[in-house]
Amino acid sequence: MTTQHRAPYGAWKSPITSDLIVSQSIALGGGLFDGDDVYWLEGRPAEAGRNVIVRRAPDGTTSDVNPAPFNARTRVHEYGGGAVLVDGGIVIFSNFADQRLYRITPGSAPEAITPEAPLRYADCVVDAARNRLVCVREDHTEAALAAHGEAVNTIAAIALEGSGAQQVLVAGNDFYSTPRLSPDGNTLAWLTWRHPNMPWDGTELWIAAVQPDGTLANAALVAGGEEESIFQPEWSPDGRLYFASDRSGWWNLYRLAQEGAEPLTEMAAEFGAPQWGFGMSTYAFESAERLICTYTKDGVDYLASLDTAHKTLTPLNTPYTSIGSIQAAPEKALFRGASPTHPASLVVLDLATGQQTVLKRANAIEIDPGYLSIPQSIEFPTTGGLTAHGIFYPPQNRDYAAPEGEKPPLLVLSHGGPTGATSSALSLGLQYWTSRGFAVLDVNYGGSTGYGRAYRERLNGQWGIVDVDDCANGARYLAEQGWVDPNRLAIRGGSAGGYTTLCALTFRDVFHAGASHFGVSDLEGLATDTHKFESRYLDRLVGPYPERRDLYIARSPIHHVANLNCPVIFFQGLEDKVVPPSQAETMVAALRAKGIPVAYLPFAGEQHGFRRAENIKRALDAELYFYGRVFGFELAEPVEPVEIENLGLS
DSSP states (O other): OOOOEEOOTTOOOOSOOHHHHHHSBOEEEEEEEETTEEEEEEEEGGGTTEEEEEEEOTTSOEEESSOTTOOBOOOTTTTOBOOEEEETTEEEEEBTTTOOEEEEOTTSOOEEOSOSSSEEEEEEEEEGGGTEEEEEEEEOOHHHHHHHSSOEEEEEEEETTSSOOEEEEEOSSSEEEEEEEOTTSSEEEEEEEOTTOOTTTOOEEEEEEEOTTSOEEEEEEEEEBTTBOEEEEEEOTTSOEEEEEOTTSSOEEEEEETTEEEESOOOSSBSOOOOSSBTOOSEEEEETTEEEEEEEETTEEEEEEEETTTTEEEEEOOSOSEEEEEEEETTEEEEEEEETTEEEEEEEEETTTOOEEEEEESBOOOOOGGGOOOOEEEEEEEGGGEEEEEEEEOOOOTTEEOOTTOOOOEEEEEOSSSSOOOOOOOOHHHHHHHTTTOEEEEEEOTTOSSSOHHHHGGGTTTTTTHHHHHHHHHHHHHHHTTSSOTTOEEEEEETHHHHHHHHHHHHOSOOSEEEEESOOOOHHHHHHSSOGGGTTHHHHHTOOTTTTHHHHHHTOGGGGGGGOOSOEEEEEETTOSSSOHHHHHHHHHHHHHHTOOEEEEEETTOBSBOOSHHHHHHHHHHHHHHHHHHHTOOOSSOOOOOOOBTTOOO
16 A cells, blocks of 8 residues: 655655656547558657658568658648558658758668659649649748749659659649548549638639649539638549538538538547648548547547448447547558557457457556546636636646645646647656645636537637637636645646737736646747748738727737736747747846846757657757746756746756
8 A cells, every 4th residue: 555645735755757757748630541451650759759650560560661760651731641652551741950851761872753842742632543642732932932922832743753743733822731532533622722811711613624734623612611611622433522511500421422521420429630730640541431529528529430322320339539530441440549548559449349459659668557647638718708718637646645725736728729629648748746745627618629619710800819818717616616735736738829828917817827838929920931821811800901900919918028927938949830939039128127037948959849759858948947946846856957047946
């Protein structure tokens, strides 16, 4: 029996250390079937975040496909995704350093199939009849930038034999994704959208006939529009076109029929997701008569089988509450699953027996359940008589109890996007906090996905208001319930979550400390200095720029530092193209001048989000050190100190 020690919240010693997290954790991408082989991506912090394609043979042995320094990652839309294609043992991937496409067979050296040029590629499919790839291409040549003022996106065909020949198939719109060839190779489907829409706002689904010379003819719009989001068009094995649409207010599955879009599911649940990256998959065909899908309801993911003939949905039992990256083949399915007690895992499901085999886990760490906080979904009242959602994690460490009467500090998490969502998947980065005595509230504020289009649209014109209110009201609610210390409320977030964090600290008198990870402080700067994919994102979230410059100024923390009176720590990648370092640096300088305690940790070589093990470790420990100094508790174990200006160094 374990003896419990008495120690203040925040001062508990935990086995979930930053060293443990970075040394044994990977970013686990989705998998792909290729015959009896399975492939997947691993983002390895120990290799400076390099993305490695892994092949698993039928006998269970695994091997790396792309040798160092090759890094399978595309920069289309900056967020990438869809960087790997496998077909008949041949692997096609985008290499991060030069953004060229390479072909490789296991055991051989990568061979470039696109020329050296400022071109990027994603979401490739094989057009076998014409010995080519069809993919999304993003043109960053000087000519494209001079003519359009931004990169030019198209759907293009790329010769597979290595000649470098390329043919633009579809052009003229701002964005394209998900080119998909019908099984007979005669029809191409794709998604497209235009500024200021994001793919979750309004997209169009088009089809066109593929001519003998490879060009397209008779293009037709078959679904979607300015106020309808289409997600993941796919052809069934018998040549019918399926897709997810939110025309009902929820992303449900549809099939193209003679009379138009035929609904296959009609539920208050999400069978689609915000398309931040390419290659996302929430369903796949086991056969023409059966597809395997995942859907989100009340913040929880479920796996199910859909009988396409009878439109019947049958749940498939799994222990996972966060599910994605669905692939299927006859009698089997492949997905990435996680739960509060299971790390992200790549799982093969035998559809005949129900047997589930874990091929790979994001980490191999076995954590005693006594150190894991089990979350609970909560709803709480928020501004305007509305309800918001979140996931609450109480402090948990089997070895410790707090002094009688003490309540824990609260760390509120504001997710990125802002169009995104948090989940209850096991996160050692989150359990790092709860096992040391912090309570954590992970907020799915208005604007988050998983709760229907209306909930998502709460943020339209209200970014910096609705999200901030929901985070502040969530903290107040927990304090009122007596679950947390009302005098030790902190908030943290990255990217758009960093903006919400800085707004909450600046415009609301609720929090006592905060941490911004590559967060936005200047909306005007974001509107004028960001990449194409998000360059008009704020039109909906805030208002058109420069016409509504007044709103951008009013909601930018950098212009209202006089209202910010609590300590803040900033973490920033110096090569970040999404949120440039100038935003953090300007904010730090303003707080420094005002005499507010502030700390700044810049990371050379990092972009938007940290991938290097040493930097992930440093950021975690530095933030803990910061809260210890600010909230006045001693750390159970020493960490490298952080210079906190206007507070002193100890």
